[in-house]
Amino acid sequence: MSYILQVDFPYAGPWGQAMTEAMEGLAHSIAEEPGLLWKIWTENEAAGEAGGIYLFKDIPSAEAYLTMHTARLNSFGVPHVNGKIFAVNEALSQLDRGPV
Amino acid sequence: MSYILQVDFPYAGPWGQAMTEAMEGLAHSIAEEPGLLWKIWTENEAAGEAGGIYLFKDIPSAEAYLTMHTARLNSFGVPHVNGKIFAVNEALSQLDRGPV
Numbered sequence: 359m360s361y362i363l364q365v366d367f368p369y370a371g372p373w374g375q376a377m378t379e380a381m382e383g384l385a386h387s388i389a390e391e392p393g394l395l396w397k398i399w400t401e402n403e404a405a406g407e408a409g410g411i412y413l414f415k416d417i418p419s420a421e422a423y424l425t426m427h428t429a430r431l432n433s434f435g436v437p438h439v440n441g442k443i444f445a446v447n448e449a450l451s452q453l454d455r456g457p458v
Numbered sequence: 459m460s461y462i463l464q465v466d467f468p469y470a471g472p473w474g475q476a477m478t479e480a481m482e483g484l485a486h487s488i489a490e491e492p493g494l495l496w497k498i499w500t501e502n503e504a505a506g507e508a509g510g511i512y513l514f515k516d517i518p519s520a521e522a523y524l525t526m527h528t529a530r531l532n533s534f535g536v537p538h539v540n541g542k543i544f545a546v547n548e549a550l551s552q553l554d555r556g557p558v
Binding site: 362364366374375377378381382385386388389394395396397398399400401402403405407408409411413442443444445446447449450451453454455456457458 | 489500503547554
């Protein structure tokens with residue numbers, strides 16, 4: 359069983375390649391987070407939002423990461439973070455080619 | 459470039475294996491949706507929510523799916539659907555093993 363964490367928050371940039379350059383160090387550190395299988399980085403310049411979709415091995419790792427990451431985003435000046443954790447339905451996901 | 463659609467909504471079950479059995483036909487039909495690369499099915503019985511994380515090839519496919527799927531969920535009795543579309547930052551996602 360694996361678990362999805364979906365996170366989004368108000369974000370004013372940088373976007374695209376400039377976001378990549380600004381966040382590369384953070385991405386390397388996230389790769390080492392306990393229990394993390396993968397993260398997809400998300401951005402929507404028109405909506406002024408960014409975030410991430412994460413797959414974790416277990417709920418405690420996902421919950422601990424969300425607590426830490428929310429505090430980190432608050433320290434960056436992000437006032438509000440939306441975060442939700444879900445179990446993956448693996449059988450249905452496999453029917454739809456889901457990478458779980 | 460690919461695009462994430464994240465969807466969640468209030469849901470009262472069935473859960474787990476019973477959800478798989480109830481939604482198997484729908485999952486097969488979703489696999490054929492235009493522009494869909496994959497879907498991960500999500501469920502949280504404690505929170506009373508379910509949803510999905512989708513990867514699409516382009517924004518129009520993601521937008522058309524969200525419109526259709528929201529109407530379908532409404533017809534199932536789901537009163538409110540949260541749906542957001544984001545571009546994927548592929549370089550940062552690759553650093554974190556993201557399947558994009």
